[in-house]
Every structure is written in C-alpha cells, then in structure tokens.
Amino acid sequence: MILAGTTEASRLAKEVSAAKIKAVLSYAGRVERPKPQPLPRRTGGFGGVEGLKKFLRDQSITHVVDSTHPFAVQMSQHAVDACADLNLPLMAFSRPEWKPTSADNWIEVADIPAAVSALKGAKKRIMLALGRMHLQAFEAQPQHRYLLRLVDPPGKDLTLPNCDIVVSRGPFTKDGDLALMRDYNIQLVVCKNSGGVAARAKLDAARELDLPVIMIARPKLDRPRLETASLKKVMQWLGHSGTDLGV
Ligand SMILES: NC(=O)c1ccc[n+]([C@@H]2O[C@H](COP(=O)([O-])OP(=O)(O)OC[C@H]3O[C@@H](n4cnc5c(N)ncnc54)[C@H](OP(=O)(O)O)[C@@H]3O)[C@@H](O)[C@H]2O)c1
Structure with a gap:
C-alpha cells in the first residue's frame, strides 16, 4: 500500500x-x-x-x-x-528538505504556532504558502494582508479575514512566483519545509526579491x-x- x-x-x-x-x-x-x-x-x-x-x-x-x-x-x-x-x-x-543558501534570509521556526508568533508587529503583506489546513491559526495576527494560494477554491472553512486568494495547482515556476509576489507587493513569505522542486519556486523568487522567509521545520x-x-x-x-x- x-x-x-x-x-x-x-x-x-x-x-x-x-x-x-x-x-x-x-x-x-x-x-x-x-x-x-x-x-x-x-x-x-x-x-x-x-x-x-x-x-x-x-x-x-x-x-x-x-x-x-x-x-x-x-x-x-x-x-x-x-x-x-x-x-x-x-x-x-x-x-x-530544503537547505538555505548564503543568499537566503530564512527565519527558521519549529511549528505553526511559532510561525504565528513570529508575525507579531506592524501590518505587512504576507504570502502564506501553507495550503488550507493551518490558516485559522493566523487569525491571531489579523493586522496583516495575506496572500493564499490554494489547490481548490476556498469554502466556508476559510475564516481568515483580510486575504487575497489565488487558486492554482502548480507546478510553479520562479518567474511565475516572482510575478505573483510583485503583483501583490509581498514583503514576507511563510512556508513549510516541504522540500521538492516545484514548490521551491517561491523560495527562489523570495531570494531574488530579497524577502525574508519564515520556514517551518518538519514535524518529528x-x-x-x-x-x-x-x-x-x-x-x-x-x-x-x-x-x-x-x-
Ligand atoms: N500536511 C500537508 O502539508 C500536506 C500537503 C500536501 C499534501 N498533503 C496530503 O494530504 C493528505 C492529508 O494530509 P494531513 O496533513 O491532513 O494528514 P494528517 O494530519 O497526518 O492525517 C490526518 C488523518 O487523515 C487521514 N489520512 C491522512 N493521510 C491519509 C492517506 N494518505 N490515506 C488515508 N488516510 C489519510 C488519517 O485518518 P485516520 O486516522 O482516520 O486513518 C489521518 O489520521 C495526505 O495524503 C498528505 O500526503 C498534505
């Protein structure tokens, strides 16, 4: 199986x-x-x-x-x-898993609650590249404008206020993610250390734009x-x- x-x-x-x-x-x-x-x-x-x-x-x-x-x-x-x-x-x-290069600006955190805590502070435009499952936790930092990229259109389960939604299944490219981050004036990316080729486009784009990335470590x-x-x-x-x- x-x-x-x-x-x-x-x-x-x-x-x-x-x-x-x-x-x-x-x-x-x-x-x-x-x-x-x-x-x-x-x-x-x-x-x-x-x-x-x-x-x-x-x-x-x-x-x-x-x-x-x-x-x-x-x-x-x-x-x-x-x-x-x-x-x-x-x-x-x-x-x-992905490893940072010397050109990356990663803030490595242990889990979703730690990522939420790391977002305390003034309003930013943040790309939450997390899928749909853990979005609710970010309601604790409602001052930000969030960009979500989801495989399916959101249903009633999406309660996070103040967000823009892009529905796309990928695979994603660096150029596509650069354009997306520029279009939405993204200042910070939050993502899980999923690893893989298609999902790393956002990291390549963030590096090129010199954006910080809050990187959530894999669970043990x-x-x-x-x-x-x-x-x-x-x-x-x-x-x-x-x-x-x-x-
Ligand atoms: N977590 C992510 O970031 C992520 C990203 C991309 C894809 N996925 C995929 O989405 C699915 C669910 O992920 P999750 O994070 O919700 O899992 P999870 O939290 O580890 O699992 C929750 C429950 O969902 C059921 N489940 C999960 N994966 C299953 C599978 N492949 N076949 C049958 N039952 C499964 C099990 O229910 P029971 O206890 O009743 O057996 C499991 O206890 C997985 O197939 C995973 O590969 C997850």
Missing part, C-alpha cells in the same frame, strides 16, 4: 504499475479533483491505528510505503505504529523508520530492480 497525496506518491505509482506490482494507493480525500493514477485507489481515513491495522490485515498488505507529505505527521505516526504492531515492513519515500515522529528520497531504492526495497521508466 502506498500512502499517497504527493508528487512522490504519483511517481512511485507510475513505476509500481509499470513493474506490475500489485498495489493500492490510499488518499485522505482532501483534494476535490485528484489526479488520475495507474493503480487502484481507496479514499478516506482508516479510523486511527486500529483501523489501519485492520485494513492492512484484511487486504493482506505485505509492504507499506509512506509517501504522504512530510507534514502529514498524524498519518505517518499511525503508519509506523501500525506496521510496528503487525511487524510489517515500512519505508518512507519523501523529498529531501516518535519512532525511527526507514526513509529515502530515491525512487530506485524504494523499488529495490520492494524486491524489484526497476523498469525502463528510468529508475
């Missing part, structure tokens, strides 16, 4: 399908129009660790690849706990696990040496 919802999961799905490995992709169901995939999918939470264990047993799953977003910490914690209980092999396949799990950023290593771990897709 591949715990999905990321570009890495989609890359792995393509490779696993080409290698004719029997697999299922699991989605939380947060996105309204998920991308078509070459593997069967199931959608929705499992109901915690016990629900996940039941699913893994019922479906006779032999390997779990956690390819959720690095900030999907609850799902990842459930996966390590369930796999430890069932003695099932688990591998995390995720993108490496309670247990160690196997982890790689290499698709080839995941395929080897699955007992497959790769296909002509190039891994």
